[in-house]
Amino acid sequence: MSHAETKSVMRAVSRRDFLRSTAIAGAGFVLAPTILGAAEKSADKELNIGFIGVGTEGQILLQNCLKIPGLKFIAVCDIWPYNQGRAVRLLKKYKHEAKGYADYQEMLDTEKTLDAVINATPDWVHAPISIAALKAGKHVYCEKEMSNTLEQAKAMVVAAKETKRLLQIGHQRRSNPRYHAAFDLATKKKCCGNITYVEGQWNRSKRLDVGWPKDSDLDEATLKKYGYDTMAKFRNWRWYKKFAGGPIADLGSHQIDIFNWFLGASPRAVMANGGVDNYEGIEWYDNISAIYEWNVDRGGKTKVVRGFYKVISTSSSGGYAETFLGDEGSMTISENDKQGGMRREQEAPMADWEKELAKAAPKPAEPAKEETKKAEAPKKEADADVEVAAHTGFSPGRYYPAITVPGFNKSEHLPHIENFVAAIRTGSPLSCPAEVGYDTCVTVLRVNEAVEAQKRIEFKPEEFKA
Numbered sequence: 001m002s003h004a005e006t007k008s009v010m011r012a013v014s015r016r017d018f019l020r021s022t023a024i025a026g027a028g029f030v031l032a033p034t035i036l037g038a039a040e041k042s043a044d045k046e047l048n049i050g051f052i053g054v055g056t057e058g059q060i061l062l063q064n065c066l067k068i069p070g071l072k073f074i075a076v077c078d079i080w081p082y083n084q085g086r087a088v089r090l091l092k093k094y095k096h097e098a099k100g101y102a103d104y105q106e107m108l109d110t111e112k113t114l115d116a117v118i119n120a121t122p123d124w125v126h127a128p129i130s131i132a133a134l135k136a137g138k139h140v141y142c143e144k145e146m147s148n149t150l151e152q153a154k155a156m157v158v159a160a161k162e163t164k165r166l167l168q169i170g171h172q173r174r175s176n177p178r179y180h181a182a183f184d185l186a187t188k189k190k191c192c193g194n195i196t197y198v199e200g201q202w203n204r205s206k207r208l209d210v211g212w213p214k215d216s217d218l219d220e221a222t223l224k225k226y227g228y229d230t231m232a233k234f235r236n237w238r239w240y241k242k243f244a245g246g247p248i249a250d251l252g253s254h255q256i257d258i259f260n261w262f263l264g265a266s267p268r269a270v271m272a273n274g275g276v277d278n279y280e281g282i283e284w285y286d287n288i289s290a291i292y293e294w295n296v297d298r299g300g301k302t303k304v305v306r307g308f309y310k311v312i313s314t315s316s317s318g319g320y321a322e323t324f325l326g327d328e329g330s331m332t333i334s335e336n337d338k339q340g341g342m343r344r345e346q347e348a349p350m351a352d353w354e355k356e357l358a359k360a361a362p363k364p365a366e367p368a369k370e371e372t373k374k375a376e377a378p379k380k381e382a383d384a385d386v387e388v389a390a391h392t393g394f395s396p397g398r399y400y401p402a403i404t405v406p407g408f409n410k411s412e413h414l415p416h417i418e419n420f421v422a423a424i425r426t427g428s429p430l431s432c433p434a435e436v437g438y439d440t441c442v443t444v445l446r447v448n449e450a451v452e453a454q455k456r457i458e459f460k461p462e463e464f465k466a
């Protein structure tokens with residue numbers, strides 16, 4: 001998607017539209033009404049759903065899908081009998097008789113009544129599987145990263161357009177009401193003033209080798225048939241270039257997508273550094289640091305917003321979050337609903353929306369006795385600001401806790417699946433249609449290229465067009 005298109009999508013889909021169209025629709029294209037016939041539209045239409053790839057994420061999506069009324073799960077495809085069996089048994093417990101398949105094409109050829117499939121296979125097979133499903137007339141929810149190559153990601157966008165089926169990409173923050181509240185704060189209420197810088201991180205410390213249960217190995221012929229040379233690579237696919245786009249795609253894509261969304265722009269350039277510095281036997285960088293540049297419109301003038309993003313795999317210190325900094329304040333949002341919050345500069349005006357927030361914000365804790373004594377000690381006027389900063393541990397300003405949406409207590413995946421289901425049933429907009437997924441794919445996959453080339457890479461606006 002080009003800059004101008006991204007901006008027009010941002011304008012077209014306001015928070016009001018978001019709340020009105022479905023409980024959780026977001027910044028997407030209004031594709032569905034032109035795709036679906038009127039006869040097909042019904043808010044509670046029963047839908048037949050199939051799963052392809054029921055590993056860690058597939059099972060999470062499945063558990064979430066079970067919470068949505070009117071879905072019938074009739075087929076499960078997974079090349080690994082261990083996971084396939086687990087999913088079929090789980091569905092049986094909930095009275096869904098799903099037939100198991102190893103081959104997705106066989107499933108699509110046999111299960112003619114499927115309305116939609118959920119594709120949670122490794123990234124490198126997202127394109128062939130999603131395209132086959134679209135061509136079989138199914139709507140597709142496909143996990144991120146859309147693909148590990150731009151050619152294949154582009155083919156997915158084209159297939160969705162040509163088949164006139166829905167293709168939702170699994171950047172679930174796009175359907176999260178907390179992120180929509182943050183978007184509203186940043187863009188309409190201008191809680192940061194003019195956004196001048198962004199930063200984000202995913203600091204993770206996770207066992208790299210995910211392993212597999214005893215006696216569940218696929219035999220050599222089956223592994224080979226599906227493109228894997230060893231069981232270890234089949235299980236740890238995200239660390240190999242053939243199968244994945246590395247941590248910048250795996251984790252970074254979720255968060256860098258938020259920068260594009262909130263800034264209403266695709267980046268103009270990126271430089272990056274990274275390496276395999278901490279682990280043996282893997283191909284993808286275990287840490288990456290990237291500096292992006294976006295051109296944004298500020299009062300009719302084009303200005304540059306720069307931003308720093310890092311992903312590391314040796315420490316979870318600081319967690320994962322996205323921060324927007326501006327001349328009047330800053331805001332941090334995270335999928336972890338306990339993390340983040342907002343800060344207004346001391347001299348920034350108190351807008352009406354902020355007065356409301358201030359009323360609802362919890363009062364700061366009373367200082368401990370020891371600290372009270374210190375605070376009461378005589379001090380020079382000029383030191384006052386410095387002391388407030390020292391006392392809070394932060395720079396002076398008005399602080400607000402993590403962004404919450406009253407009454408929202410769903411898992412982070414459920415709203416995104418609900419958004420997909422509502423789009424099929426009623427024609428409401430998808431939060432993350434293929435075009436948005438493609439934009440993100442370009443934004444993150446080229447970071448790996450910047451690491452390899454050891455130089456600043458410029459994006460051309462037409463690169464974001466699929």
Ligand SMILES: NC(=O)c1ccc[n+]([C@@H]2O[C@H](COP(=O)([O-])OP(=O)(O)OC[C@H]3O[C@@H](n4cnc5c(N)ncnc54)[C@H](O)[C@@H]3O)[C@@H](O)[C@H]2O)c1
Pocket residue numbers: 052053054055056057058077078079080083102104120121122123125143144145170171172226234235250
């Ligand atoms: N949205 C999120 O927050 C989130 C989180 C984790 C993973 N993911 C994404 O979900 C996808 C799956 O990740 P995972 O962690 O569950 O991986 P996983 O390895 O645990 O699961 C992948 C499953 O796909 C199966 N599979 C592999 N090739 C297949 C094929 N050709 N046909 C059918 N089944 C096949 C495997 O047997 C396995 O059961 C990835 O694209 C990943 O990026 C998204």
